[in-house]
Amino acid sequence: MNPKEFARRRKRLMDVMGEQSIAIIPTAPVRQRNRDVEHTFRPDSDFYYLTGFPEPESVAALVPGREQGEFVLFCRERDPEMEQWNGARAGLEGACDTYQADDAFPISDLDDILPGLLENRATVYYAMGYYPEFDQRMIRWVNRVRQRARAGKSVPAEFVALDQIVHDMRLVKSPAEVRTMKQAMAITARAHERAMRACRPGKMEYEIEAELLYEFYRGGGRDCAYPPIVAGGANACVLHYVTNRDALKDGDLLLIDAGAELDCYAADITRTFPVNGKFTREQRAVYDIVLDAQEAAIDKVRPGNHWNEPHEAAVKVLTAGLAHLGLLKGRTRTLVSQEKYRKFYMHRTGHWLGMDVHDVGDYRIDGEWRVLEPGMVLTVEPGLYISPGDRKTPKRWQGIGIRIEDDVLVGKDGPVVLTDAPKAVDDIEAIVGSGS
Numbered sequence: 001m002n003p004k005e006f007a008r009r010r011k012r013l014m015d016v017m018g019e020q021s022i023a024i025i026p027t028a029p030v031r032q033r034n035r036d037v038e039h040t041f042r043p044d045s046d047f048y049y050l051t052g053f054p055e056p057e058s059v060a061a062l063v064p065g066r067e068q069g070e071f072v073l074f075c076r077e078r079d080p081e082m083e084q085w086n087g088a089r090a091g092l093e094g095a096c097d098t099y100q101a102d103d104a105f106p107i108s109d110l111d112d113i114l115p116g117l118l119e120n121r122a123t124v125y126y127a128m129g130y131y132p133e134f135d136q137r138m139i140r141w142v143n144r145v146r147q148r149a150r151a152g153k154s155v156p157a158e159f160v161a162l163d164q165i166v167h168d169m170r171l172v173k174s175p176a177e178v179r180t181m182k183q184a185m186a187i188t189a190r191a192h193e194r195a196m197r198a199c200r201p202g203k204m205e206y207e208i209e210a211e212l213l214y215e216f217y218r219g220g221g222r223d224c225a226y227p228p229i230v231a232g233g234a235n236a237c238v239l240h241y242v243t244n245r246d247a248l249k250d251g252d253l254l255l256i257d258a259g260a261e262l263d264c265y266a267a268d269i270t271r272t273f274p275v276n277g278k279f280t281r282e283q284r285a286v287y288d289i290v291l292d293a294q295e296a297a298i299d300k301v302r303p304g305n306h307w308n309e310p311h312e313a314a315v316k317v318l319t320a321g322l323a324h325l326g327l328l329k330g331r332t333r334t335l336v337s338q339e340k341y342r343k344f345y346m347h348r349t350g351h352w353l354g355m356d357v358h359d360v361g362d363y364r365i366d367g368e369w370r371v372l373e374p375g376m377v378l379t380v381e382p383g384l385y386i387s388p389g390d391r392k393t394p395k396r397w398q399g400i401g402i403r404i405e406d407d408v409l410v411g412k413d414g415p416v417v418l419t420d421a422p423k424a425v426d427d428i429e430a431i432v433g434s435g436s
């Protein structure tokens, strides 16, 4: 992403903060996986949103009106020996030249320098509670400033939750963000199609997972936005099934919920298809209902509609469908108001999507559902899950779990579906198992 994009975001934030303030934004810590092996480092989303700086052990300070520069970046210094082992670092020079920091300091000097930046700033913008160790350091720095109050330095009087402001910014995507998300989504759609082609009875769920990962990696998406769900048959009724270790059975469906992450932006697609390439009558009947529900929900993704309208539309179609199949008994309106559908549809129809798969941003404002605005991106993912073993449900429906999920941009004139993986019954039946 162009450095100007990050500069624009910082300027917007600093305009909101005003003079006499400072924002402190740490990146994520490096986490140990086992013994001396670390998890792959992933920057903190808010930090990366404001800086584009990809390295661990870094902290940004935004200091509006500061004479020596408003964007201060603390990061690791160059170190040829360490770089020989672990790869290049931007260093202080790179922080300024490549990432457009006005001023850069070694991360090892943070404790010495940060209290000085806090001095005489009335308001501190900081997201408390995400990184407990960093919270403790913040408290120590503020106390250091207090100790110096006798020397005439003024102590910050106000602490404001930075996350609220940044998350509101992140909720509405810029054209550059939408472009990056579309890349992640294109890789993901290709991966789903590849998985469909590779699918056969007798294969293992993890073999299909490998097909997804192959396509993610090939497209440059070397991280998943979340652990892939590859759930054959009744495993699909376990909503967060990630074991992915069972054999795929002839006559079962396969539900795949998987998304690549690219440059810290997520895609999130679910497709459900028959393992042997041909829907049974029951599977097809449930699939048609979920697909209709998704269409109805997507149609509600329009500026001016509120957050819950797509969900309400989906619930109505799903409930009517369940009644039509005889799985619920009664009038649709009553079944909806009594939430009888929840036995088969126990999650919501979507969530915000962005740098985090379940992205930031409030769903309600002052107790009211949030109104959709152009630039917001959300998922639309209705499903029906008919768990096995429920004596009240006829056997032939049991073990059918279906979800269909696409990523949708709130466009000026209505919904813009950003994801394009096969989902029409004819397309699916033509594609599944067609690979070598």
Ligand code: GLY
Pocket: 226, 257, 258, 268, 351, 357, 381, 405
């Ligand atoms: N893959 C997580 C979700 O669909 O919400």
Ligand code: MN
Pocket: 268, 350, 351, 379, 381, 405
């Ligand atoms: Mn989702």
Ligand code: MN
Pocket: 257, 258, 268, 269, 270, 405
């Ligand atoms: Mn998903």
